[in-house]
Every structure is written in C-alpha cells, then in structure tokens.
Amino acid sequence: MTDLGPLVPRNRAAHPPAYDPDYKTSVTRSPNLPLLSMESTPSEEHGPRFGHGLIGALDNNLILNWTKGAAPAVGERILVHGRVLDEFARPVPHTLVEIWQANAGGRYRHVKDSYFAPLDANFGGCGRTLTDEAGYYEFLTIRPGAYPWPNRANDWRPMHIHFSIFGHSFGQRLISQMYFEGDPLIARCPIAATIRDRSQLDRLVAPLDMAKSRPMDFLAYKFDIVLRGRRQTMFENKPEGM
C-alpha cells in the first residue's frame, strides 16, 4: 500500500462555497460564523479500515442486489467504472466506494421522496465495492432518471449518481456526484452551478466509454475520482520520498 505520510491539507478554494442562494437549502445549512481550523486526530488520519468480508457478491450490481438476484431492475443497463487516485496520481487500493441513486423514473426509495414516478419493486438504489490493487472499481446499474426538486419554480436534477469514497482515512473521505455526458440539465442545475469553474464541473461528468460497453448488454461510463493525497515520508538520503 502506498502511504503513509500526513494528509495534504484540503484546498478549500477548490471546492464550491457552502453558501449559495440559488441553491435554496444551502442558505440555512451553511455556517454563518468563520470556520475554525483544528489539528486532525489519529483516527481521522488512519481510520477506518474495511475488510473484504464486508462486501457481498452482488453489492456492486444494483440491477440485481435488491432482489438478491431474483429479478432485474427496470431501466437502461449501464456499467460505471474508473479508478480512485490521490492528487499525486497514485492509485488508492482497497478503499470503500459507495453509491446511491434514483431509479429509472427518477424516484428514490426513501420515505421523503413523493415524486409521481413509481418505485421499482426490483430496485433498491444502493451499492458498494472495494477498489482493487490498482484503485479500480466498477458498478453495474441502471441509468437514473432526472427528477424535479423544490428549489426555484421549475428546477430539475440532471441524471446523477451519488458517490462516497472513504480513501485511506476519514480525513480523505469525499462525497460527490457523477453526471452523464451530454445531459442538457447539467447546465441548468443550481447544485452543479455551485461549482464555478467549468473545467472542475467537467470532471464530474462521466464520458460515454464504448470501449468498456458490452454489445447487446450495457453501455459504459468512465468516472475517475481524485482524493486529496498523503505526503510521503521523506528520507535524508532520498529527498524525493520512499
């Protein structure tokens, strides 16, 4: 495993602001006092650890995991895959990647989701996997539908998949969203618009990847994820690191 110097401080200027009036609920959720900087603790730097025993055989297959393989979910079948890397382009192996998403009609299996689109009896909407030695992960799922949300008069979320990536430690954890190449709703979404820099937003848009698609079965989308990195321990006789 690559490691294990201290975590590189997060560059907050590279993240969208917590307060954005066009994203209505951010107004009440964002801090209104200056942030305090605190030293990280050992558990933030080195925990948690997840073993392979945690992951079931269908956990990264959202088409089948809700029914334990009995019946497939409704929707357009897709493979979402990529690598988890740190900011020095080193793979992050054996790290937990979790996703959650709406079904093909744009409805979440959640008590507070009352959108008209029906639930799919064969779709739960959650999956998880561990990256391999090279930081690679993949999920088989269905393309989530766009859905409306109460913000301004007529706002719709583009098709998206929510991601949580733990990295090597709590302090490296990233929660983000993946969008789909070519979706016209991305440019109209107030949440996506909190990212001011178009090139940064583009990094959340997964391109269609025909090379990984399987004929007569599924399309593929490639989504690489970059976490903040660790500064390697420097040796006196090897200033470049280990």
Ligand SMILES: [Fe+2]
């Ligand atoms: Fe969502």
